[in-house]
Amino acid sequence: MTVFAKQLKDLERLAFQVSPAPQLITGNRVMLDCNEAFLELFGYEREELLGHLTLLIYPSQADYKTIGNRSQNWLRNSQSGSYSDERFMQHKSGEVFWARSHGYSLTPDDPFKLMVWHFERMDRPHHATVNLTPREREISMHIVNGLTCKEVAKKLAISHRTVEVHRARLMKKLQAKNSAELVSKIIVVS
Structure with a gap:
């Protein structure tokens, strides 16, 4: 060489x-x-x-x-x-x-x-295969990292009840029966 x-x-x-x-x-x-x-x-x-x-x-x-x-x-x-x-x-x-x-x-x-x-x-998904709102995508990122509704609420400076509503919508959209299944489906769907 x-x-x-x-x-x-x-x-x-x-x-x-x-x-x-x-x-x-x-x-x-x-x-x-x-x-x-x-x-x-x-x-x-x-x-x-x-x-x-x-x-x-x-x-x-x-x-x-x-x-x-x-x-x-x-x-x-x-x-x-x-x-x-x-x-x-x-x-x-x-x-x-x-x-x-x-x-x-x-x-x-x-x-x-x-x-x-x-x-x-x-920062967040732009082309999810499930039709999620920007707030649902934002909350889903925190959920997959193990944060509770109260912790997500504190991070986003919103009510924990609002986070719970979004989490419930995510569970319905992704047809998840519990938290573990929700996390799994958020990861796989993305």
Whole structure:
């Protein structure tokens, strides 16, 4: 390898590591490499992620499976080799947050074999598959993070009774029978 080629390779590596866009390289859904912005977004150290399934950054196994199937089907039937969506992801602390993700397969014949992903944290979902009001989406973000109606009310500076009404509407819209099912459905529906 020439000196110039080595310098170019070093610059490419540096550009990836310091890019402000959180990026992840996966092989069959195993995390192979990531940059500093990705580590900051998810709260992990590099050693805690590399070699592990991306399941680690999903809020639930059901979510991991559903999104995996959906993205793999899309990639297999798409000419572009890319996939984008909005979904819940999970920080190391356990906080669930809304993110936009973009993936690009480097191996179109076997899409998950080698992929590059970009993630972007969002304040709230913009394209939910269930018709939720902006306030319901806002409250749902707090519910999936384990806050009670009183805690949500305090954070949003509204009455806890108002939060209870919105929570009841969420339960009805998502056909949830209890709190655990509500959280699960908020995560999966998104």
